[in-house]
Amino acid sequence: MTASPLRRGPGAPPPVRAVHLGLGSFFRAHQAWYTDRAGEPWGIAAFTGRRPDLATALTTQDGLYTLVTRGPDGDRFEVVRSVVRAHAAADSDAWLALLADPAVRVLTTTVTEAGYHRRPAGGLDTDHPQVAADLAALRRDPRAPVGSVPARIVAGLLARRAADAGPLALVPCDNLPDNGAALTEVVLALAAGVDPTLPDWVAAQVTTATTMVDRITPEPTAADRDTVRAATGTEDLAPVVTEPFSEWVVSGRFPGGRPAWEDAGAVLTDDVAPFEQRKLWLLNGGHSLLAYVGSVRGHATVAEAAADEWCLALLHGWWDVCTPHLSVSPEEVAAYCAALVQRFANPRIRHSLAQIATDGSQKLPVRLLPVLRWERTAGRLPESAVTVLAAWLLHLRGAGAPVKDVRADEFRALAAGELAEAAPRVLSALDPALADDRELLGAVRDRAADLSGRR
Template structure:
């Protein structure tokens, strides 16, 4: 992960005489491309700050290149292709920035390069498919099974039944298409490794893939049982969106042009459980924790970090803040976060310093003014995120006979967000919640919105009253 030496004369990619060269593997000191043995779905900043970073740091990185495919938009592939997949990781420490050129991504593709994707899956040496498409991309119902009646799923099933090599749109169908191609090529076992913020994400992946496979070709289900390892992981690294200021900083500091650098925080954690029958990089020697059960770590991260992130995204933006560091510095926001953590902590499987130390570390991470994690970025997809970040500790507290003020504060801020306060709504799955939030006054909206999160939740009168109170405190005239 060295910083390349910029040559004294411009290379062929230089836009004009005397201008800085474009980052590419032609620059001295950049790492060579490794042979592709990993495929990634959902190429974005987080993947490059996390899984690709760990892969680049593994002692056998030279044998494990990544072929990465974008999500909904091809922009990142278009930016990284001229750079041969290289990018600069900017680690924002409180006392300054560190820069490193990472080369684990050997090939970049837009999501619609379907034949290229199928081609990788037919190679026996391709051992792992990692995934970061965010929680809604799995198209899972609240019980974890596939939303088989979704229009995109119905269309994808019909396309794969007609031709197993058809281009498809949804993640479950893309995975099934790749596995159909792998079975046809007799390419051997493979691991699917979800790196999204879903509880038991490996089991969710197994469920939606198996359900869709059964709809397309029931004979594939038995093959999945013997050839596919659905691994589970917990991921943690705050990675804000890339800005023009980040690009300008890299050019000024490094002397080359990087169209897609990645800013991130110093902290990183990855906890993984899986069999990996076709092999994997020696991630554990790069700091990955390989365990038998990810759940305790996943639960702690989803509730304490992600849950408080969602709370701050809504409540903080309503109070006029733009970033996490601004929001957590607000005593009112900080008090709500601490209340939420106090409610969640007794129900975590980890205990002691594994919780108290983690909370203290989170406050330091959130307060880092150089990360600048925007609340509007975090606020997206709340209709999916709140189900796994806020509802589990809420249920546990209600089962214990308590009214959780912190959980209620998060729900109240989300209702207000849906009613037009704070960060703009960016949530394709929130149509029902948004309609409920705007169909009447706050007294009517709160129980209706809660019912869209979990049927019957709006019938908990004591909770509804508390959520209304917290909303009225935040926006008195809501």
């Protein structure tokens, strides 16, 4: 049987009322899915972060795609209809036109931790070549094409101010602590550098929500297209596979309105922090542990690493370390961790450790270091945290998953040479305070030697 193309039927698609930056699998399994299920139709115009391929594929099928929810007992297929326009990152004119449109009231982002161009201690990294180039370009011409996320947002805000298009809510959906404040900080810093009058307009017209997002979404494969074709009879160029579990916690004001995400199961709250810490340290921290330790031990996926009794014991050890520092009850932590074991062990979700290992220099400072600092202040040296740092060091030296990091060249150079000398260099670059902790340095060096079989 010949598969039919995925196309919208008769009738107009929902009007574009939201713009998204970071068109990828997670956005389509999460924010777009919630918006699709939120009742009153809100169409989304979504832009890629870099490459145009996905935008091209989605454009040929009117923005539609199949979401495959892959549970232990089988697959569920649904067509998500909320994305009505897909654009490549280079389509600067479309970006500016949409953000100048009064009908658009929400801008969401999924650009990963590295996309915000923050310094390790916070604040906009104005020394980054792309950020510096974008600043210069927008000073010359507010409609100039730019590449960094903060500059793209500022360019859109300049266009919105010029059009007097009304209020806009920014909604970051990446794994950063207090991601609303983090986004506000870099946007205002770049805005002030471009036009000193812009921050006052932003303060009056733009709000920023803070969110916590959670849904395991592996990179799609060619086999996923085959699965969709066989099950639905449609030829989908861009399906998404995800797990049954999903959570979205949102705090913020939306003066221009928003989709009724709570109707789709999102939690609206005044305080995201308890949810955020629980997820960042337990799920994301656990993922990083499995990514580095598991890949060094020869595993390729989360499910494989979670089936390794040594890795699983280490994971439980990390969760035990985190529990006293969380603001939710130990009983809630225990239930959450029990659910995580089941989610991680789902053999039908092929979540690549290499995918999770990306950008460790940006992820470990928020997933691991806060808990480690509190433990060291109390005089404790948690074995699980030491092992993660040791495995990350070996990863930088070529063991396990390949290195893909925004600071890859820097950290590879620091990790080269004798292990005893590499450990303090790498940890100092991750956080200068770590280099002053001789006990921690010695433990990381020794554990790295053990993991690499050199002792």
